[in-house]
Amino acid sequence: MSDIARQLDFVSDHMPIIRGIGRRFAAGRPFDGLTVAVRIHVEPKTAVLVRILRDGGARVIALGNKGTTNDELAELLQREDIEVLGDRADDDSTMQAHLATLAAATPDVVLDNGAELIEMLVAGGEHPRGATEETTSGAFTLRGPLKGKVPFPVIVINDSPLKAIVENKHGVGQSVIETIRLATNALLQRRRMVVLGYGWCGRGIALYGKAAGADVAVVEPDAVKALEAAIDGFAVSELEDELERGDVFVTATGAVGVITVDHMAGMKDNALLANAGHFDTEIDVVGLRDAAESVTARGADIRQYVLPNGRSIDLIAEGKMVNLAVGGSRGNSIEIMDLGFSLQALSLERLARDPASLSLGDQPVPADIDDAVARAMVAEMMK
Amino acid sequence: MSDIARQLDFVSDHMPIIRGIGRRFAAGRPFDGLTVAVRIHVEPKTAVLVRILRDGGARVIALGNKGTTNDELAELLQREDIEVLGDRADDDSTMQAHLATLAAATPDVVLDNGAELIEMLVAGGEHPRGATEETTSGAFTLRGPLKGKVPFPVIVINDSPLKAIVENKHGVGQSVIETIRLATNALLQRRRMVVLGYGWCGRGIALYGKAAGADVAVVEPDAVKALEAAIDGFAVSELEDELERGDVFVTATGAVGVITVDHMAGMKDNALLANAGHFDTEIDVVGLRDAAESVTARGADIRQYVLPNGRSIDLIAEGKMVNLAVGGSRGNSIEIMDLGFSLQALSLERLARDPASLSLGDQPVPADIDDAVARAMVAEMMK
Amino acid sequence: MSDIARQLDFVSDHMPIIRGIGRRFAAGRPFDGLTVAVRIHVEPKTAVLVRILRDGGARVIALGNKGTTNDELAELLQREDIEVLGDRADDDSTMQAHLATLAAATPDVVLDNGAELIEMLVAGGEHPRGATEETTSGAFTLRGPLKGKVPFPVIVINDSPLKAIVENKHGVGQSVIETIRLATNALLQRRRMVVLGYGWCGRGIALYGKAAGADVAVVEPDAVKALEAAIDGFAVSELEDELERGDVFVTATGAVGVITVDHMAGMKDNALLANAGHFDTEIDVVGLRDAAESVTARGADIRQYVLPNGRSIDLIAEGKMVNLAVGGSRGNSIEIMDLGFSLQALSLERLARDPASLSLGDQPVPADIDDAVARAMVAEMMK
């Protein structure tokens, strides 16, 4: 057995909820005759989800996100009758071509990750039975540019309170701190860590940052969330006031350009920057590259940029999602993925079997699905 | 200056937000010519709120909750032109009479605490400009028996996310643990503490219980909240499974009779019971008194009940809200009251000045009020 | 049964280790014919210790510390053949007279608390079989002025690693935070709390202060302890740098005059001061009283002193041990007292039965006693 196959086995052993759903899918074949387009990071844990869709009767076509595809795994899946498009080296234009291929396959059910595929389907006048959207970033698109324009149901997985609490707060929060430590090997005790955004991810980053000994400050424009951060015991501050104080800056806002080159020019020498949001635009990396007088790799996952004023900043993983992009990191915990994929699997089944029970456009995960998955996870955790 | 007057000064010094609102009220007199009926625990911190309503032009009539009135303070307020009904010794029937007096005063604006006064006004066909309701327990009544029947706006203060997080989670959570310690002086480290309910209060009790060293188990029927408890690091369990294990049981469910006499009969000898919910019916105290073979006071705030099967349980403060009823405790932190009273004050002002901007029946605090108060509190906390 | 008697029963129920030792003492009567002088806070928990010494055959004469005697309890003990000297109202000169009475009783075994009685016995040429000394402050005297001069063994209880960790760190640490909250009812979340001293008490105060949400800074001259504070996640600072920043200052140094009137004059308005050390001289209260232009009681346990420069400070419990002196507080947890008194009881037994096994002058608790008590406490905690 290959390394990757063994790793898949190990992963599957630790995903009891999705395994149980998979047994039911294999028996009931809810996707028989249907094409399921899957836009997802191609790595061992997601493979488990993709496999049970196939076992449930689906023709599965999968496309990874830019720069995160595990090529060895992609090959293995293809040998198992799962179509995988693209590889780790794909650039933006290649990714667009793959998306077009995915849309052209006229999928019946869609699992999207950033709403780009949904956007393409809507633009092309496609009418799948329905779609799930994994991310909050994708939900912004659905509620902004696509509002009122999507003629099929879209279940926003990340809106599930289960995802918010388990995956975003605890999963992402913990792994962001761990991957910052992994990339830098630096002591966080008493380092000033400035967390931008006190949404679910930000709450988790602040919590686990504090547990790692950091002196955490939160920057959050929403007054109610800012008060929550304060009473949770964190300093609440403005980014401008933290520039000279912060040792580590982590973005988790879902917004674009929250740390500008001007901000960076005001930071302490060797300030560390990392991004935990879905897109690599929270920190203005493009602007930084333009402005920098020199760039030096420092370790595998850190680049030091020297700015015109002589100060340097250390950027982790080029501003990509730090908990996925740092070499050696393995993304979210298996059990957290088990939960997220179980929400996905049951939502995709609902879209396949009973799309009429759902409204058009974006909507939360049906409450009975949330409930069933939560109950299953508590049972596993208390074993 | 009397002790209580000095205490009031000290309290007022630590309530900067309400003080600021008070200065504005004194200048603008939004309650001129109006009668404000106030149902509230009569203790130093609430006095600050009552005073600024008076300074804002209101005729104020106040009524405490059963067993929590500070009689010395009541006297002081009456000397300051604030009418106070009732005293600490009032029993249920006297309280009903006071409520009737309050209703009979045909108040223009109402601050209620448990919805009993609102219920009476509705039954009597009264039409004040509007009311605020402090508690979640009162909100149950508004959304249950009173649903669709209240012909004026009722702003539910406890539904504000500010109250949920600051007062219920951190305020109540912390003071419940402190008052259990105060009443018992017992070491909580490694004691099994069973928290019933993982709403905002329960979350706080579990959090501060863990911080005090307890081994916390959460009992929560809602699967999603139960999962939150688990991923937050708490054991999730069923009450039946905790009877033989638990050392301390704390109720925070908002429901009635969640710990029955049968449950108590199955508990370890000398198990400690406390209630953190609004009403003293979460633990079946009446049933316990009926069933007990003997009752012995153990310290000022604990009674030991010996059950027919020979086991004994120690009940704190007779099942009343432990953080208010334990002797020596002083309820929520001043600053947390500052926040809650600021929400109250601004909501009462809205009801007085612009009731037409609000819908009929129960509704959350207007978002702009939440925002203004949150911003003010963060500013104070970061001073 | 009187209130105090019932409270004693409750306390005794929660002191299983000392109860077990008491049963052995009652059977073996190790103190038959001996006079035991006991210098100890006279409160319900200490009564349990005093009683088992009496049951073990001793004539017991007890003297409380200044200002902490529970007079009702003193009466009860006297009815039980235990001599109690003094009352809560005693001033310094009365205390000296009581100490002289105690010394004049030519005790065979001594339990001291601050080394004042030992000092008097040494000065008077007395030769008891031996003594225990409860406090670190007393140990300073034994190792300073009394070094080489004590012609009998003195077991320093507070030097036991059990006391250091269980009582000083967790017991005192937790109750100091709780009594500051009890005295002030103020929110500690994000308040800057400056802890002076990072010995065992200071470590605990910092730990539980952080758990209560405070932003803790530690002032500690010893570089190794200061580093421990830093890596434990606390800010390490100098008192001078914290004057303008600190909201709460807590002393736990064992030294005299660590917060001077000059320091106080530099603090923020309404800064809170509390002392956790044995003696009420860590904060210069005498100097403060001299300097203050006015003094106002604010609540039962706080006095506001206005300094000549117009700034005011709020002093809790007049600089006496905050966790014992705040009204309503009940000192250390019962189980922690159980541990301390068990060390005392077994050490007093060793002094009575086998003084020759011990060296002269100050020494730690014999390791076999530490071990036996630790084992017993773990067994109780894991029940």
Place this chain on the structure above:
Amino acid sequence: MSDIARQLDFVSDHMPIIRGIGRRFAAGRPFDGLTVAVRIHVEPKTAVLVRILRDGGARVIALGNKGTTNDELAELLQREDIEVLGDRADDDSTMQAHLATLAAATPDVVLDNGAELIEMLVAGGEHPRGATEETTSGAFTLRGPLKGKVPFPVIVINDSPLKAIVENKHGVGQSVIETIRLATNALLQRRRMVVLGYGWCGRGIALYGKAAGADVAVVEPDAVKALEAAIDGFAVSELEDELERGDVFVTATGAVGVITVDHMAGMKDNALLANAGHFDTEIDVVGLRDAAESVTARGADIRQYVLPNGRSIDLIAEGKMVNLAVGGSRGNSIEIMDLGFSLQALSLERLARDPASLSLGDQPVPADIDDAVARAMVAEMMK
């Protein structure tokens, strides 16, 4: 510049204390004409220490520990006039040969790591000026078999309270949890984690395990340490009672064979085992290999062993120090290494310059060195 050279630069940037010492060494050349034998993990951080010894005038010969040498780095150092023996692939017999080479070089000053080189020097009748010993495991040898036999001073670095608290508790504690997460990617929230040993490393593993959400139980034969674990809030238990309960077992005892094959046969299926102690003999890996019916690699750092009774256990990194041996991990934090190497550098300087100020045989780091390094580290942490 090569990757490894850049990594060295990055590391050096984050080691300000040793850099400061290095500047002084380069100026004062305390090792001029001396040979320094260095037994140390050969990885980027240790390279910084080795370099300043060279800059201080020493001829340096370095030998890594089994299986941890970074071969690329070894090459780089050799190009810089530092002799490095051995490589990552060395087996036991090759390591012995390298040790013999090191001893044959008749070093003047020795930095040892496990006391094997000191043992060899003593056996060979060598008399260096003195040695430092990095580990507690090595100190066992010095105080056991070598007691009274070492005719030169040996400063035991790991006995420094700085190392105990900073490196062992916080450094090892945190990185053990991180590397278990890195190797398994498993959720630790509510998993029962059994920590064997409550010495400094065990304390840290328990602390950071709890911070990661685990339900931690401590197994510790010393009653006083066991009590510390209990009051710190951990379950205290016996290994036998945890076999059926534990999900993760971590050894940190310094002893041999604490988890036997019999223990493993009684564990839950898929129980995870990891070792945090210096030697890979705390878990009986040899016995496990003999007993296992099959062994399967699961991911890069985990092997699944199936026992004759059909149960399987997952062993991380073959029982080697998990925080060093897991692929992708980078050992202790840079700043923690900075502290340890600063103690080493100043101790080696003392041995070179003033061996007469030291006693023969094992001894702690001189207090003035502890103090100087602690002060420097606090200053850096509070920058």
